[in-house]
Structure formats: C-alpha cells, structure tokens
Amino acid sequence: QSALTQPAxxxxxxxxxxxxxxxxxxSDVGTYNYVxxxxxxxxxxxxxxxxxxxERPSGVSNRFSGSKSGNTASLTISGLxxxxxADYYCSSYTTSSTVVFGGGTKLTVL
Amino acid sequence: xxxxxxxxxxxxxxxxxxxISCKGSGYNFANYWINWVRQMPGKGLExxxxxxxxxxxxxxxxxxxxxxTISVDKSxxxxxxxxxxxxxxxxxxxxxxxxxxxxxxxxxxxxxGTQVTVSS
Numbered sequence: 079q080s081a082l083t084q085p086a087x088x089x090x091x092x093x094x095x096x097x098x099x100x101x102x103x104x105s106d107v108g109t110y111n112y113v114x115x116x117x118x119x120x121x122x123x124x125x126x127x128x129x130x131x132x133e134r135p136s137g138v139s140n141r142f143s144g145s146k147s148g149n150t151a152s153l154t155i156s157g158l159x160x161x162x163x164a165d166y167y168c169s170s171y172t173t174s175s176t177v178v179f180g181g182g183t184k185l186t187v188l
Numbered sequence: 189x190x191x192x193x194x195x196x197x198x199x200x201x202x203x204x205x206x207x208i209s210c211k212g213s214g215y216n217f218a219n220y221w222i223n224w225v226r227q228m229p230g231k232g233l234e235x236x237x238x239x240x241x242x243x244x245x246x247x248x249x250x251x252x253x254x255x256x257t258i259s260v261d262k263s264x265x266x267x268x269x270x271x272x273x274x275x276x277x278x279x280x281x282x283x284x285x286x287x288x289x290x291x292x293x294x295x296x297x298x299x300x301g302t303q304v305t306v307s308s
Contacts, residue, residue, distance in 0.1 A: 081232075114294035116233070123283060123301060124225075124233065129294035167233050169294070175247050177223070177293045182232035 082107065082168055082180035089186040095156040098183045100168030101149060106178055108149040112171035115144055115153045118182075119164045127166075128153060155185075163187040190214040192284055192299035199305045200274050207270035208302045210284030217265035218242045221287040223295050224258060224269050228280040238287060239267060274306045 083101040090096040100113065107113055115128040126135050128144035131151060141156045151170070155162055168180040195209040210222065224236040237248040241262045248258070260267045267284055282302045285295025 110291075112292045112294075114292065116295075118233070123298035124285075124295070125298075126288070126294055126296050129288055129292050129296075135288075135296055165232075169233075169235070171291060171293050174250075176249055177235040177238070179225075179233045179235055 080178070082170060082178055084166075084168060084180040084183045086181070087184045087186065089188055090155075090158045091188045092158050092160065094158050095154060096158060096185065097155075098153045098166055098168075098185070100151040100153070100170075100180050102151075102170055102178070103149055105174070106170040106172040107146065107151050109173055110171050111146065113144065113146060113151040114169045115142075116167045116169070117162075117164045118167060124167065158187055160187050190286065190297045192286060192297055194282075194284060194299035194302045197303040197305070199307070201308055202276055202306055203273050204306075205270070205272050206274055206304065207268050208282060208304065210267045210299050212265045212267075212286065215286070218262050221290055221293070222260070222267040223285045223287055223293065224256075224267075225283045225285060225295070226280045227283070227301075228277075236269065236282075238293065240290075241265075241267065274304075276306050276308075278304060279306045280304060 111131045116124040118124040131146045132144040223238045226234045236252045239246045241260045257270045284299040286297040288294045288296040
C-alpha cells in the first residue's frame with residue numbers, strides 16, 4: 079500500500095485560510111468516508127483534528143474543517159493562528175482493512 | 189480521564205529483542221481497538237497495525253507484518269509491540285492510540301510515545 083499524497087509544505091499569514099490536500103486511490107480515500115487528520119507538534123503526541131472526513135472531536139476548534147471529493151480529501155484551517163504551525167497528516171482506512179497515512183505537510187504561519 | 193501511558197525509552201543493540209507497552213486507563217480498555225504508529229527520525233507517521241483488546245484480533249500493515257508482533261493483555265489493560273531481532277532501522281518513536289471506532293480507525297487518545305534506539 080502506498081502512502082497518501084500530501085504537499086510537503088503550505089504557508090499562510092495569521093487570519094488567512096489554508097487548505098491541505100490528501101490524495102489517495104479507489105482503495106482507500108475514494109471508497110470510504112474514513113479519512114482522519116492529525117496535528118503533530120514535534121516532540122508531542124499527534125492530536126486528532128478531524129475524523130470520518132468532516133467530524134471534529136470534542137474540543138477541536140471549528141476553524142478546522144474537512145471535506146472529500148473522489149480520491150482527494152482536504153483539511154481547511156480558517157483564521158490561521160500562530161499555534162496552528164505544525165505538521166499535519168491525513169490517514170485513511172483501506173479496502174485491505176489497514177490504515178495508510180499521508181507523508182505529512184508542514185504548515186508555516188508567516 | 190482517558191490516558192494511554194507508554195513504557196520508557198529503550199536503547200538496544202542490533203539482533204536483541206524488545207517489547208514496549210501501552211497501558212490504558214480511564215475507560216473500558218476492551219471496548220476500543222489500539223493502533224500502533226511509528227515515526228522514524230525526520231520522517232512521517234507510519235501505521236504498524238491495530239489490535240482488538242476484546243479478542244486479540246490484529247490487522248497488520250503489510251510493511252510490518254512478520255517483523256513486529258502486536259499483542260494485548262486485557263486483564264491489565266495493556267497493549268504491546270515486540271521485536272525478536274531488532275535492526276538499526278527500527279530506531280524510531282512508537283506511539284499507541286485508542287481508536288475512536290473500528291471503521292474509522294482514527295486515534296482519539298494517544299500515548300506519549302516510546303523512543304527506541306537500536307545501535308551497535
């Protein structure tokens with residue numbers, strides 16, 4: 079199974095919105111609405127931000143939203159804040175009953 | 189409060205065996221699958237596999253099957269990953285995570301990570 083494809087980096091200024099894409103195949107993202115997004119600050123445990131494409135766990139800001147079209151899922155962060163600077167990973171359940179992660183995207187808040 | 193507490197950092201030599209652990213508390217451990225995830229130095233997250241604590245059913249990543257063994261002891265609410273013969277390439281941080289539900293396999297609570305260093 080190949081990793082999902084994410085851009086290596088994205089950037090935005092405080093207050094702006096950014097979108098991170100996550101492209102898979104018909105064996106994962108395209109078949110199931112089981113895409114998750116994690117925020118990872120170096121040295122800390124990853125944090126679940128979105129699951130089931132567009133559901134937010136309790137306590138996660140509504141500035142974070144998810145969507146999916148075909149084989150590509152997206153994470154949008156609106157009203158960028160300095161503390162949003164982190165690595166972001168998508169993951170998806172697959173038709174092989176496994177999980178695959180994306181390569182990660184480094185978000186820089188300018 | 190839901191918590192996953194992992195065992196401490198390990199320094200091993202190539203060829204040695206190792207088992208690291210992940211102890212859950214604050215919830216019914218048997219009701220939630222556990223993911224194991226690796227992060228090699230400077231690299232992204234990789235999924236090793238997941239285990240159902242209620243019956244020890246396991247799904248492995250094809251990339252890790254045969255090289256790691258995932259297990260669980262539900263009587264003490266603890267999941268494990270073990271290696272029988274470590275390689276230098278196993279050096280990484282290993283995380284466990286509670287899965288929010290079987291289908292999504294999203295990890296809603298994570299352990300603090302266990303640093304494994306394999307060096308001669």
